[in-house]
Amino acid sequence: MEELKQELKAKIIDQLNLEDINVEDINDNDPLFGDGLGLDSIDALELIVMLDKDYGIKLTDPKEGRAIFESIDVMAKYISEHRSK
Amino acid sequence: MGQPYHIRSFCSIQQETILLNGKPVFKSEQEDFGAFAKEAYQFLTIKYPKFFKMDHLSKLAFLTANLVLDKENITPDEPSNTALVFANSASSLDTDRKHQESIKNKDNYFPSPAIFVYTLPNICLGEISIKYKLYTENSFFIFDSFQPQKLIAYTKGLLDSKKAENVLCGWVEFDGKTYKSFLYLVSAKGTLEHTEETILKLYNA
Numbered sequence: 001m002e003e004l005k006q007e008l009k010a011k012i013i014d015q016l017n018l019e020d021i022n023v024e025d026i027n028d029n030d031p032l033f034g035d036g037l038g039l040d041s042i043d044a045l046e047l048i049v050m051l052d053k054d055y056g057i058k059l060t061d062p063k064e065g066r067a068i069f070e071s072i073d074v075m076a077k078y079i080s081e082h083r084s085k
Numbered sequence: 086m087g088q089p090y091h092i093r094s095f096c097s098i099q100q101e102t103i104l105l106n107g108k109p110v111f112k113s114e115q116e117d118f119g120a121f122a123k124e125a126y127q128f129l130t131i132k133y134p135k136f137f138k139m140d141h142l143s144k145l146a147f148l149t150a151n152l153v154l155d156k157e158n159i160t161p162d163e164p165s166n167t168a169l170v171f172a173n174s175a176s177s178l179d180t181d182r183k184h185q186e187s188i189k190n191k192d193n194y195f196p197s198p199a200i201f202v203y204t205l206p207n208i209c210l211g212e213i214s215i216k217y218k219l220y221t222e223n224s225f226f227i228f229d230s231f232q233p234q235k236l237i238a239y240t241k242g243l244l245d246s247k248k249a250e251n252v253l254c255g256w257v258e259f260d261g262k263t264y265k266s267f268l269y270l271v272s273a274k275g276t277l278e279h280t281e282e283t284i285l286k287l288y289n290a
Contacts, residue, residue, distance in 0.1 A: 016199070019123075019137040038134075045198035053195045 028073045056084030091275025096152040099265040140180040140203035142259040149266040168249035169223040175260035233284040
């Protein structure tokens with residue numbers, strides 16, 4: 001699980017072009033949206049594509065992402081339980 | 086014949102070089118535009134992380150506008166009524182190609198929303214408007230080549246009708262490895278005449 005969390009942090013920084021943020025700057029429980037990393041709605045769509053492309057998880061309702069992308073902890077747990085890749 | 090207007094400041098970016106009012110501001114050895122834009126962003130001490138999410142056309146427009154507007158003290162706190170009138174010939178083709186690349190393979194079909202949102206040239210106007218809190222007129226024209234007379238007519242119309250106090254206008258072109266921007270701020274104030282001859286001279290300098 002720890003390895004997956006580190007992988008997710010690196011992917012989020014790379015794919016969402018978070019130029020001024022390092023893996024060490026993201027805590028497992030930090031909110032990814034709002035006051036946390038400050039991600040926006042386009043970032044949320046990009047994360048949905050990432051789930052599909054890298055982990056074989058298809059979210060049919062973008063609103064589902066709101067709960068899944070709450071933090072790295074929550075995201076890693078969801079991916080480990082639902083991944084097909 | 087309406088009121089005469091003037092050019093207050095102008096900026097151009099091409100071939101890894103930034104000129105503001107004809108004077109060199111920044112030059113880089115980076116031939117790759119992304120690397121050049123990052124260096125310029127850091128050199129200009131811009132603090133706006135969303136810059137790194139923009140496509141190349143928006144980064145080019147944003148950097149050029151940033152230099153002109155800051156020079157003329159048009160800030161998000163005091164944005165004034167500044168309209169935006171831009172043009173180019175390649176539209177958003179550079180980003181369109183990236184999007185097309187991501188959808189051409191049916192077995193690996195993962196279009197990026199972050200790329201798709203930039204598949205219109207006028208998005209760069211939105212990026213500038215958001216940063217500078219401009220709730221103003223904006224237009225993006227596609228011409229075969231730089232045609233100042235068309236921009237002059239449109240700009241005069243906005244100023245004569247009092248729809249804007251200033252107009253930031255010009256050319257922002259990005260296609261493959263080739264890029265050129267030239268933006269100038271027009272208002273009643275200023276020293277350079279707002280004429281086709283002057284604009285062409287500055288554009289070609």
